[in-house]
Amino acid sequence: MTDIIIHCVVALLFPPLLLGVIGKTKAAFAGRVGAPYFQPYYDLIKLFRKGTVFSETTTWVFRAGPLVTLSATLIAALLIPLGRHAAPLSFSGDLILFAYLFGLARFFTTIAALDTGSSFEGMGAAREVTFACLVEPTLFFALITLARMSKSLSLSTILTHSTPGTWLVAGTSMLLLVGALYITLLAENCRIPFDDPNTHLELTMIHEVMVLDHSGPAFGIILYAAALKLFVLGAVFVNVALPIATGNALADWAIFLVVMLVLAVSIGIVESVMARLRLVRIPQLLVGATILSAFAMLLELR
Amino acid sequence: MSSFADELLILVMLINLVMLGTSRLIFSIRAVAVQGVILGILPGLIHPFSGHLAAITIGIILTKGIVIPYLISDAIRKAQIRREVEPFIGYVPTLLIGALFTAISFAFADKLPLAPEHQDLLFVPASIATLLTGFLILTTRRKAISMVIGYLVLENGIFVFGLLLTEAMPVMIEAGALLYLLVGIFVMGIVINHISREFSSIDTSRLRTLKEE
Numbered sequence: 001m002t003d004i005i006i007h008c009v010v011a012l013l014f015p016p017l018l019l020g021v022i023g024k025t026k027a028a029f030a031g032r033v034g035a036p037y038f039q040p041y042y043d044l045i046k047l048f049r050k051g052t053v054f055s056e057t058t059t060w061v062f063r064a065g066p067l068v069t070l071s072a073t074l075i076a077a078l079l080i081p082l083g084r085h086a087a088p089l090s091f092s093g094d095l096i097l098f099a100y101l102f103g104l105a106r107f108f109t110t111i112a113a114l115d116t117g118s119s120f121e122g123m124g125a126a127r128e129v130t131f132a133c134l135v136e137p138t139l140f141f142a143l144i145t146l147a148r149m150s151k152s153l154s155l156s157t158i159l160t161h162s163t164p165g166t167w168l169v170a171g172t173s174m175l176l177l178v179g180a181l182y183i184t185l186l187a188e189n190c191r192i193p194f195d196d197p198n199t200h201l202e203l204t205m206i207h208e209v210m211v212l213d214h215s216g217p218a219f220g221i222i223l224y225a226a227a228l229k230l231f232v233l234g235a236v237f238v239n240v241a242l243p244i245a246t247g248n249a250l251a252d253w254a255i256f257l258v259v260m261l262v263l264a265v266s267i268g269i270v271e272s273v274m275a276r277l278r279l280v281r282i283p284q285l286l287v288g289a290t291i292l293s294a295f296a297m298l299l300e301l302r
Numbered sequence: 303m304s305s306f307a308d309e310l311l312i313l314v315m316l317i318n319l320v321m322l323g324t325s326r327l328i329f330s331i332r333a334v335a336v337q338g339v340i341l342g343i344l345p346g347l348i349h350p351f352s353g354h355l356a357a358i359t360i361g362i363i364l365t366k367g368i369v370i371p372y373l374i375s376d377a378i379r380k381a382q383i384r385r386e387v388e389p390f391i392g393y394v395p396t397l398l399i400g401a402l403f404t405a406i407s408f409a410f411a412d413k414l415p416l417a418p419e420h421q422d423l424l425f426v427p428a429s430i431a432t433l434l435t436g437f438l439i440l441t442t443r444r445k446a447i448s449m450v451i452g453y454l455v456l457e458n459g460i461f462v463f464g465l466l467l468t469e470a471m472p473v474m475i476e477a478g479a480l481l482y483l484l485v486g487i488f489v490m491g492i493v494i495n496h497i498s499r500e501f502s503s504i505d506t507s508r509l510r511t512l513k514e515e
């Protein structure tokens with residue numbers, strides 16, 4: 001019971017801190033002081049106090065977009081085991097639900113962007129969907145491989161199954177999976193090298209362009225859902241990459257939170273040392289990630 | 303030690319895919335060189351130490367890791383080509399075909415009637431996958447120099463298969479094969495230089511239409 005409460009509290013309150021840590025890391029690389037760690041929280045509070053302006057050309061789809069995105073991501077957060085504790089919600093086959101909850105969220109983000117009638121947002125939506133359909137096979141190959149290793153179809157078992165022992169037995173496929181999942185994490189969350197979350201250069205935006213018309217609380221919800229998505233996919237990555245379990249519930253939670261912060265720092269480092277890829281190069285890298293995870297599956301099936 | 307050899311073979315297969323995906327010639331030459339060095343290390347891992355083995359290892363690392371890459375990059379510098387532009391099939395499709403070939407070679411290796419001690423090793427699938435990658439590079443790229451690289455990958459694939467038999471294979475044959483390869487690369491380098499001096503392009507699809515006046 002306490003674990004479920006901690007799970008919900010961590011999943012609800014922790015995600016914006018990751019963005020703060022990424023921002024601070026990038027600032028440190030650039031030699032700046034940077035915004036405080038809690039800046040994303042202040043931004044969210046500021047946005048939630050504002051009023052909203054809705055364009056007259058939009059319909060209910062536009063208003064539903066952020067809400068559906070947030071609720072789908074929240075449900076996905078309930079399916080993921082955090083810090084080696086079983087998830088609050090778990091059944092056989094929930095990995096499919098997990099993958100398509102993100103699909104639903106993306107569908108509503110893109111359809112809300114199309115609803116504004118802006119050709120510009122339509123372009124962003126087209127890019128988002130194109131890249132998403134290249135990322136999806138990677139995620140599925142990775143989940144299938146892990147499912148095969150743990151002989152289970154429930155995320156709680158799949159993601160808590162791997163131990164340091166698995167790394168010794170199937171080190172190569174685990175390494176390939178970790179590489180593929182990290183690329184997925186960056187691509188799904190529109191981070192550099194796939195998309196620059198800070199850019200407002202019109203022709204290169206992917207995710208940012210789709211939410212240009214949202215304002216106030218709706219925009220706050222979108223930002224929060226994006227942070228939550230980073231948190232959820234980061235948790236999947238951490239569960240696979242660092243299978244450490246002490247046995248002590250509280251210590252496991254502490255380790256999990258620290259590792260998540262380290263992950264945020266690593267994303268910050270990647271964003272500081274890499275440039276954004278050219279748009280034509282992105283599919284190449286995504287297909288490469290798919291091949292990595294397919295290769296891991298091949299080794300596991302042998 | 304065979305599990306470490308397996309990991310190296312996986313690295314060899316990943317390098318195959320890297321070569322299919324890159325457009326920079328210098329990069330794929332370096333990849334071939336790394337592949338050659340890995341292949342040089344491999345015999346030492348699976349067979350007990352002997353003078354014969356040490357000679358093979360040093361010979362392979364020298365030829366495949368240093369001399370041949372040097373010769374090809376020299377040819378590139380003289381012919382002034384940096385990139386493979388417009389292959390017959392694009393990079394992403396060839397990458398996917400390459401991945402498919404790798405999967406097929408795993409399936410095929412399972413069907414082969416191998417000696418029981420070779421059954422669980424990755425050598426056979428890795429060698430078939432490398433062979434097929436070599437064919438793929440040979441057939442889909444336009445530049446003559448890419449074909450040289452494809453030919454090298456092809457030879458690497460044959461070599462991986464030969465690794466299973468290193469002990470039965472006399473050093474003379476190994477040395478002979480390496481020597482032929484070296485001479486082949488040498489000749490190709492000269493030929494490519496001549497082509498680039500005589501004609502404005504070394505695109506092989508255009509060379510096909512040449513006629514004697």
